Every structure is written in structure tokens, then in C-alpha cells.
Amino acid sequence: MRFGLCCLFVKEPVSFRTTTAKVLLALPRERQLTKVSELCVTNARNLLLALATVRRLGIGAFRIMSPLFPRMTHPEVGYRLEDLPDGALILHLLEEARTFARRHDIRLSFHPDQFVVLSSPHSAVVGSSIRELAYQGMLAEAVGAEVINIHGGGVYGDKGQALERLAAVFPDLPESVRSRLTLENDDVSYTVRDLLPICERLSLPLVYDVHHHRCNPDGLSVEEATDLAGETWQAVGREEYCHLSSPRAGWGGGNPKPHADYIDPADLPECWRGREMTVDVEAKAKELAVVRLMSELGRGAGP
DNA sequence: GCATGTCAAGTTGTG
DNA sequence: CACAACTTGACATGC
Numbered sequence: 001m002r003f004g005l006c007c008l009f010v011k012e013p014v015s016f017r018t019t020t021a022k023v024l025l026a027l028p029r030e031r032q033l034t035k036v037s038e039l040c041v042t043n044a045r046n047l048l049l050a051l052a053t054v055r056r057l058g059i060g061a062f063r064i065m066s067p068l069f070p071r072m073t074h075p076e077v078g079y080r081l082e083d084l085p086d087g088a089l090i091l092h093l094l095e096e097a098r099t100f101a102r103r104h105d106i107r108l109s110f111h112p113d114q115f116v117v118l119s120s121p122h123s124a125v126v127g128s129s130i131r132e133l134a135y136q137g138m139l140a141e142a143v144g145a146e147v148i149n150i151h152g153g154g155v156y157g158d159k160g161q162a163l164e165r166l167a168a169v170f171p172d173l174p175e176s177v178r179s180r181l182t183l184e185n186d187d188v189s190y191t192v193r194d195l196l197p198i199c200e201r202l203s204l205p206l207v208y209d210v211h212h213h214r215c216n217p218d219g220l221s222v223e224e225a226t227d228l229a230g231e232t233w234q235a236v237g238r239e240e241y242c243h244l245s246s247p248r249a250g251w252g253g254g255n256p257k258p259h260a261d262y263i264d265p266a267d268l269p270e271c272w273r274g275r276e277m278t279v280d281v282e283a284k285a286k287e288l289a290v291v292r293l294m295s296e297l298g299r300g301a302g303p
Numbered sequence: 304g305c306a307t308g309t310c311a312a313g314t315t316g317t318g
Numbered sequence: 319c320a321c322a323a324c325t326t327g328a329c330a331t332g333c
Contacts, residue, residue, distance in 0.1 A: 023310090073312095125312080
């Protein structure tokens with residue numbers, strides 16, 4: 001079992017920078033490009049630093065934050081890598097990251113945020129989602145990331161129809177995205193049971209989030225869901241990806257959805273132990289939570 | 304200096 | 319109806 005870190009660090013000195021469309025819009029085009037170019041160089045360097053740090057801590061996977069290249073797909077201030085003064089350097093740094101990750105067997109993934117909704121009935125929403133996915137596909141190709149993971153999106157009163165819209169849009173996605181796309185069960189709408197049929201039909205692996213499953217159950221046991229999701233990964237010859245978090249407010253009363261700082265080892269499913277899989281740890285204390293969980297499991301594993 | 308509100312984007316469920 | 323839940327940090331503004 002390998003554990004993964006999501007996007008950020010709290011103690012380790014790795015920090016990614018960003019900017020807003022509002023700030024960029026106040027600048028002439030040329031200064032927009034020099035500004036984002038600087039941010040992209042910084043972030044590409046920090047990605048390398050992140051991978052070196054992850055490796056030092058014994059973490060085996062890393063989720064790359066979506067705005068690594070800030071506002072790249074914004075309709076007004078968006079840009080291409082080749083527009084940037086340091087475009088070649090940036091590409092070179094991404095290649096270094098790819099080489100490092102491959103050499104040290106660090107699995108890389110992307111998780112586009114809530115605005116990417118392929119099941120939406122609004123063509124403008126789907127259009128901007130495709131643009132954002134294409135950007136992440138380009139990035140994923142450059143750094144050798146294996147997974148671009150999204151949710152089913154909205155329901156609009158009819159899950160079946162919504163998923164049909166998603167399936168209909170799938171062929172329009174660039175190959176860089178289609179070959180990496182995965183679907184994840186969420187905590188309000190789409191369960192593992194909802195997603196399995198479309199995953200099988202489109203040959204998409206299913207990322208199983210056990211916390212979402214516990215918040216939004218579907219009659220499957222954790223073990224059944226783990227195995228069924230696992231089959232979608234076996235079908236494409238890849239290692240299963242799962243997500244783990246603990247509820248900030250605990251499981252008795254209160255809203256269990258917000259994530260806690262750390263993982264309660266009791267929330268790690270028994271059937272995951274010793275299984276060949278990648279477990280992304282979604283916890284506010286970031287690398288500290290991953291390191292603590294690994295050490296607790298190491299201690300508890302003995303007789 | 305420091306504390307605070309705002310920032311491209313969608314959708315759902317709660318108070 | 320407004321707001322939180324999905325990730326923060328950068329920046330402008332006001333004390």
C-alpha cells in the first residue's frame with residue numbers, strides 16, 4: 001500500500017503561488033504574461049521540490065494542485081505556455097519533474113475542482129470544463145501524471161440522464177485526457193453503485209473515496225466497493241487509487257463531511273491493509289497527517 | 304505591521 | 319433565501 005499527499009505542505013517549505021484574473025486584467029497583455037511566467041517558473045520549481053520532499057518522507061504519490069499555472073484557461077487572461085517569456089524553461093522543469101517521479105516511482109494525479117462538470121446541461125459549463133481538462137491533460141502529459149480524476153457532477157433531477165450527457169461528451173475530450181480520466185464517488189450525489197456502469201462502459205477506472213461512501217452510502221459494504229472499484233483498475237492494468245479522510249466532527253452527530261486535520265487510523269478500512277493500492281490522504285495537516293498515519297500503521301502492524 | 308474581505312467558474316443541502 | 323462544502327494564498331484595503 002502506498003500513501004499519497006494532496007497538493008500542499010503545512011510544515012515543509014514548499015509553497016505554490018497564484019494570482020487572480022482581477023489583478024491580471026489591470027495589466028497590459030505583455031505584463032500579464034511576464035507576471036504569470038514568473039509564477040509558472042516558481043511553481044514548476046516548487047513541483048520538483050515537492051517531489052523531492054515527498055520522496056524523503058517516504059510518500060509514494062502526489063496530487064498536483066490544479067492552478068499550477070494560474071488562470072491559464074481564463075477566457076480573458078488565459079495563455080499558452082509558448083506565449084510566456086520563460087515557456088521553454090517551464091517545459092524543461094516539468095520534464096525534470098517527470099524524470100524524477102518516474103525514477104522514484106511517485107504516482108502523480110490531478111483533481112480538477114468543482115467547476116469541471118461534464119454532466120451539466122449547460123453547454124457553456126461543459127465547454128469551459130473541456131478547456132480546463134485539456135489544460136490539465138497537457139500538464140499531465142508533460143509531468144507524466146497518470147490520473148485526472150473528476151466527479152459525476154450535478155444530478156439535475158435525473159442521474160441517468162446526467163451520466164448519459166457525460167458519456168456523450170467523453171469522445172470530445174483530447175486523448176491526453178481520455179487516457180487519464182477517472183470518476184470518483186462523491187458525498188452528496190453519485191455513489192460507487194451509480195458510477196460503476198458508466199465506468200465499465202467507457203473503460204474508466206473508478207477512484208473509491210471511502211469517506212464519501214460513508215457520508216453517502218449505497219448499500220455496498222466498504223469491502224465490496226473496494227473490490228468493485230478495484231476491478232475497474234484491473235481492467236486497464238493499473239494500480240487502484242482510493243481516497244481516505246476522517247471527519248472533523250467525528251461520526252456521532254454533527255456534519256461528518258468536513259475533513260479533519262489528521263486521519264484516525266480506525267477510519268482506514270481493514271480490508272485495505274496490505275492491499276496493492278494507492279491511498280490519497282485528504283487531511284488538513286497535509287504531509288504531517290500522511291507521515292503520522294504511516295508511522296502509526298508501522299507501529300500497530302506488529303504482534 | 305496586522306487583520307480582513309475578495310477572488311472565473313457549479314451544484315447541492317442545510318439553517 | 320444565504321451560506322457552507324468541496325484547497326489555499328495573493329493582493330488590496332483599512333486600522
